[in-house]
Amino acid sequence: MKCTVCNRELKNPKSVEKGIGPVCEGKANGKKVRAKKAKKDKQQLEMF
Numbered sequence: 075m076k077c078t079v080c081n082r083e084l085k086n087p088k089s090v091e092k093g094i095g096p097v098c099e100g101k102a103n104g105k106k107v108r109a110k111k112a113k114k115d116k117q118q119l120e121m122f
């Protein structure tokens with residue numbers, strides 16, 4: 075099983091189960107949080 079993001083061989087059984095490595099998963103999560111925060115900031119700007 076390889077990571078679907080960076081195509082590297084996964085060693086961790088949990089990562090294999092998810093199909094994504096811990097580093098790429100962290101990046102994906104960070105991106106998601108940032109996008110959510112940006113949306114919130116935009117909503118606040120619209121209020122003013």
Ligand SMILES: [Zn+2]
Nearest residue numbers: 077080095098
């Ligand atoms: Zn990866």
